[in-house]
Amino acid sequence: MAQFFRRHLAKILLAAGLLLLLLIALRPTPLLVDSETVDIGPVVRTIEEEGKTRVAARFLLSAPLAAEARRITHAPGDPVAAGETVAVLDALAAPALDAREIAAARARVEGAAAALEATERERQALAAGAKLAAEELKRSRQLADSGLIAASELDAATAEAERSAALERSAAHRVRVARYELEAARTVLAYAGERDAAAGRVEIKSPVEGVVLRRYFESARVVTPGEPIIEIADPASLEIEADLLSADAVRLEPGMRVLLERWGADDPLEGRVRLIEPGGFTRVSALGVEEQRVLVIVDLISPREQWQRLGDAYRVNARFILWEAAEIIRVPAGALFRHRPPGGEQANREAPPAWAVFVLVNGRARLRPVQIGERGGRYAQVLAGLDPGETVIIHPPRDLEEGDRVRRRGGG
The missing domain is CATH 2.40.420.20 (conserved putative lor/sdh protein from methanococcus maripaludis s2 fold)
Incomplete structure (x- = not known):
């Protein structure tokens, strides 16, 4: 037997090698x-939607009466101070107002005076609320320093104090606007013989400190009552608006964290949901499908130095944080x-x-x-x-x- 193996060893080894190669060839490939x-x-669960910036505190200045507007020298982006003249209107050669028009002009003056008083009362009420929120923030900081309240409660008190202060500033702006509207209404009476019509000049002044957002014409021209002349905005009041599907909007709550991405820089901006508007609207998608959309307003939380180059109607991408956990x-x-x-x-x-x-x-x-x-x-x-x-x-x-x-x- 041993002699048989020695005689056929080469054949046996060759057959074993062929068998091994066959097994390797037939083996399934991984x-x-x-x-x-x-x-x-x-882990973060989000809703992502495209949005755009908008300036909340914007003021559209229009012509209070038919007049000839001089050339507008302020260009978009130019800074303006509160009370600065941004447009000058010269009187037209027009016939005197009749008794009915004079009575209507006087009624507009009285209405503007009443609106000014109502706006001033509203400002006083908001000022009281801002003062109370500031005191509450002061107490919350003391409690937080003592470890008696959570950091989230301090953040909520800080946000409420900032919101109340912003509402007070906005009300102060509206008071100034109402005051200028009263002055504009009184100017109309100047053309009805209430004052010396020889003056014949109306100066349109900026109600707030800000920048020129847009001008509706540049060269001198005749304007009609109510025609827009120039728009002024406070760039610090920038906010984000995004329209979401109504099925997604019902999952959001005020105060939710929002990441604003693809706005022009690598680092995302921080925001918080301020308002989910109660009314929706219909929009046709690019595929021709009717969608029910809801407008969501987001406040910017990041320091203004990070987003100061953003302007009105700039595109951003908003990621609404529905749920997040850091270490799981x-x-x-x-x-x-x-x-x-x-x-x-x-x-x-x-x-x-x-x-x-x-x-x-x-x-x-x-x-x-x-x-x-x-x-x-x-x-x-x-x-x-x-x-x-x-x-x-x-x-x-x-x-x-x-x-x-x-x-x-x-x-x-």
Whole structure:
């Protein structure tokens, strides 16, 4: 027997080698897959929508009467001071007003005077509210220093004090506007013989300190009553408006955090939802589908130095933070898929399939049911089934099954 093996050793080795090569050739080729590691990090659930900036404190100055406007020298972007003359109107050669027009002009003067008084009372009420909010903020800071209240309560008191102060400033601006409107109404009476009509000149003054947002004409021309002349705005009152689907808008609440991205710089700006408007509107999408949209207003929280180059009607991308957590076990959303285990009772068959992933273990794909919590755009929260450090397959192929040999793309 030994002599037989020695005589045919070469043939036996050749046959064994051929058999080994045949087994290797018939062995299934491992599937190439992409993979990532389960880790601990932040998970954020958001709603993303395009928005644009708008100046909240804007004032459109129009002609109080028919006149000839002189050339407008202020250009868009020019700073103006409160009370600065931005347009000059010269009287037209017009016939005298009749008794009915004189009576109407006097009524407008009285109405403007009443509006000024009402606006001043509103300013006083808002000033009282701002003072109360400032005192409340002072007390909250003292309590926060003593550790008696949470930081979120201090943030809420700070936001309320800033909001009350902003409302007071806005009311003060409206008082100035009402005062100028009263002066404009009295000017109309000057043409009715109440004052010396030989003066024949009306100066349109800026009610607030700000910049020229736009001018509606430049060269001298005749203007009609109510025709817009120039628009002035306070650039510090910039806010964001975004129209969302009504189904998304109902998930938002005032005070929610917003990240403003793709506005021209790499770092996102911070914002907070101030108002979800109660009335919606219909808009036709690019695909021709009618959508019910809701306008959402966002206040900028980031320091003005970061966004001072933003202007009115600039495009931004708003990400509304519905839920976020900083340090939790997370899995890439691309690794998740729905899976129903075979067999089981009929009730279980009627239940929705559970979440599962393929875990990479020693070069093989192992099916693993998992329990998922909140889901963000990139990651999902893991409640059970996975541990940090395990490797999962991203976007597993449809033909991948339990126990299949796999190889990570790139040779890993």
